[in-house]
Amino acid sequence: MNTSLDEIASRIYRVSVYIPEADFMFNQFLVDGDEPLLFHTGPRRLFPIVSQAINQIRPVEELRWITFGHLEADECGAMNLFLAAAPHAQIAHGRLGCEVNIDDLADRPPRPLDEGEVIDIGAHRLRYLATPHVPHAWDAGVYFDETTGTLLCGDLFTAVGKSKALVNSELVGPALLAEDMFAATCLTPQTGATMRRLAELAPTTLALMHGPSYAGDGAIQLRGLADAYDDRLHIEGEQLRPPVQRPGADKII
Numbered sequence: 371m372n373t374s375l376d377e378i379a380s381r382i383y384r385v386s387v388y389i390p391e392a393d394f395m396f397n398q399f400l401v402d403g404d405e406p407l408l409f410h411t412g413p414r415r416l417f418p419i420v421s422q423a424i425n426q427i428r429p430v431e432e433l434r435w436i437t438f439g440h441l442e443a444d445e446c447g448a449m450n451l452f453l454a455a456a457p458h459a460q461i462a463h464g465r466l467g468c469e470v471n472i473d474d475l476a477d478r479p480p481r482p483l484d485e486g487e488v489i490d491i492g493a494h495r496l497r498y499l500a501t502p503h504v505p506h507a508w509d510a511g512v513y514f515d516e517t518t519g520t521l522l523c524g525d526l527f528t529a530v531g532k533s534k535a536l537v538n539s540e541l542v543g544p545a546l547l548a549e550d551m552f553a554a555t556c557l558t559p560q561t562g563a564t565m566r567r568l569a570e571l572a573p574t575t576l577a578l579m580h581g582p583s584y585a586g587d588g589a590i591q592l593r594g595l596a597d598a599y600d601d602r603l604h605i606e607g608e609q610l611r612p613p614v615q616r617p618g619a620d621k622i623i
Contacts, residue, residue, distance in 0.1 A: 371416075375423045376535035378583040379518040379575045381493055385423040387416055388532045395532060396444055397579050399522060400424050401515065404492025405434035407462075409513065409522045410579060413447035420448070421455060430455045435489060437462040439524025439579070440507035441471045450477045462489060464500050467509030483511075493517065503556040504564040514571050521573035521588060526565070527595065528554065529581035538586040541576070542594040548580075557603040565596035 372388040381402040388395050398420055399409040406428050412420045421430045433456035438445040453459055453476065461480035463472050468482040483489075483498040490496075495516040502508055505525045513522040529544035530551065549555055573588035584591060 371419065372532075373419050373423055374535065375426055378536050378577060378585075379515070379520045382515070382518060382520055382575075382577070383427050384535055384577065384583055385412075385420055386535065387412065387419060393530055393532070395580055397577070397581075397583075398424075399577050400427055401491060401494050401496065401522075402427060403494050405489075406432055407435035407437065407489065407491050407494075407496065408433055408452065409577075410438050410444070410524075411436060411446050411448040411452055413443045414451060417448040417451045421452070431457065433459040435460060435462050435491065437513070439512060439522075440510040441467060441475075442507065445524070445579070449475075453477050462498075464498060464509055464511045466500070466502075467511070471509060488516070496522075499568070501564050501568070502560075503558060504561055505555040512568065514568075514573065519572070519574035519588075520577055521568065521571065521575070522577045523568075524579050525554070527576065527578050527581060527584075527591070528552070529578070533582040535583060536585050537582045538584065540594070541578075541581070541584055541591045542598055544581065545595060546598055555599065557599060559603070561603065562596035562600040565592045565599070569593050569596070 374386045376384050378384045383400040385398040386395055396412055398412050401407040424430050436452050436459050461472055461476045462483055463480055465482035468480045472480045485500050488495050488497045496513045500511045527541045527545045528548045530548050569589040569592035576584040576588045
């Protein structure tokens with residue numbers, strides 16, 4: 371496994387672990403401030419190398435907030451290990467996710483977040499935005515750092531392969547190639563609409579969990595992905611639609 375540590379926006383650090391046999395990257399983000407916040411923990415087996423990388427910026431025991439996009443091993447598998455290592459840390463997650471999952475799974479009570487609620491960590495203001503089933507999972511959500519214009523977007527724009535820490539090339543094509551491989555995105559009438567709602571934030575940095583972070587016009591990337599998924603929803607809906615029966619063909623109308 372190859373690990374790298376890069377600052378992708380002011381005091382936002384990307385801890386990236388590339389696993390060659392999977393040709394896949396797992397990215398965690400340390401948002402540094404008076405109350406440091408970790409977005410994504412990585413799975414349990416990556417805890418030693420992820421925590422070691424975090425220690426290069428801040429001692430792990432100083433973490434105050436631990437959060438993630440939704441319940442999934444690569445998003446939060448190591449959350450209790452981080453809670454044990456950081457005695458003052460607390461899990462923060464959307465209220466729905468806390469009620470259905472985190473209240474039971476976390477070793478300490480989490481802080482449930484309402485739509486639009488802000489965590490002010492001193493150098494950053496992180497606004498929680500619920501995105502149910504976008505890209506997947508009922509409890510899905512993202513964070514927008516109002517201070518730097520960074521969208522911590524979890525599994526949105528997932529791409530395969532190893533990449534640079536920060537790019538300004540388009541993200542939609544690689545994301546669709548990965549979607550062809552994994553079919554991980556929930557295609558619903560709200561999928562595109564949710565992405566366009568995020569585009570209205572006009573993010574200037576997109577922090578991807580699987581793939582490079584992006585610096586540039588994030589709204590264009592989000593709208594492009596929304597359009598692509600709307601097209602796929604329409605096509606798949608047509609393919610799944612039952613054939614029309616001719617009246618009298620076999621007595622079924």
